[in-house]
Amino acid sequence: MQDAITSVINSFDVQGKYLDGEAIDKLKGYFATGELRVRAASVISANAAAIVKEAVAKSLLYSDVTRPGGNMYTTRRYAACIRDLDYYLRYSTYAMLAGDPSILDERVLNGLKETYNSLGVPIGSTVQAIQAMKEVTAGLVGADAGQEMGVYFDYICSGLS
Numbered sequence: 001m002q003d004a005i006t007s008v009i010n011s012f013d014v015q016g017k018y019l020d021g022e023a024i025d026k027l028k029g030y031f032a033t034g035e036l037r038v039r040a041a042s043v044i045s046a047n048a049a050a051i052v053k054e055a056v057a058k059s060l061l062y063s064d065v066t067r068p069g070g071n072m073y074t075t076r077r078y079a080a081c082i083r084d085l086d087y088y089l090r091y092s093t094y095a096m097l098a099g100d101p102s103i104l105d106e107r108v109l110n111g112l113k114e115t116y117n118s119l120g121v122p123i124g125s126t127v128q129a130i131q132a133m134k135e136v137t138a139g140l141v142g143a144d145a146g147q148e149m150g151v152y153f154d155y156i157c158s159g160l161s
């Protein structure tokens, strides 16, 4: 896993150079948003179950996926879906704190699309649910932190698509 600091430093280390102005600005931007990130992470942790629940209500409930024959039908599969959404929320929060998406590649997206395809988990509905989590989260943490979280929710959606 990388973060905003190690990714900048690594890219200069391989060239054997000191950071340039652009790199310094990138780090300044990251440090300046440190408190915002930590505060957002704390609000998200305290409300994680509610965020997932509201996102499901907005996007999946009473749709084809929850009806007989749908991929979320049966309590086992419903629970698996809720658990997956909680993974996406938790790992997006980690990535937002780190300011870097690499943890999503390593821990979440690696092999996920293949798993979903082999189990018939609909990617389109999953993306809708992640987009609903993005809206619900932004409503809770505010526009700036919401936008930053949105980067990582969107990253998961593009990784699945």
Ligand SMILES: CCC1=C(C)/C(=C/C2=NC(=C\c3[nH]c(/C=C4\NC(=O)[C@H](C)[C@H]4CC)c(C)c3CCC(=O)O)/C(CCC(=O)O)=C2C)NC1=O
Pocket: 060, 065, 070, 071, 072, 077, 078, 080, 081, 082, 084, 085, 087, 107, 108, 112, 115, 119, 121, 122, 125, 126, 129
């Ligand atoms: C931390 C990284 C990580 C991820 C991301 C992960 C995902 C993941 N989701 C799975 C299943 C599943 N995922 C879903 C999800 C859904 N079905 C729908 O219709 C909805 C649209 C959607 C929820 C948004 C369902 C229903 C299953 C069970 C499918 C089945 O067994 O038939 C499985 C197969 C194994 C299992 O059932 O546990 C994996 C590996 N596991 C991990 O360790």
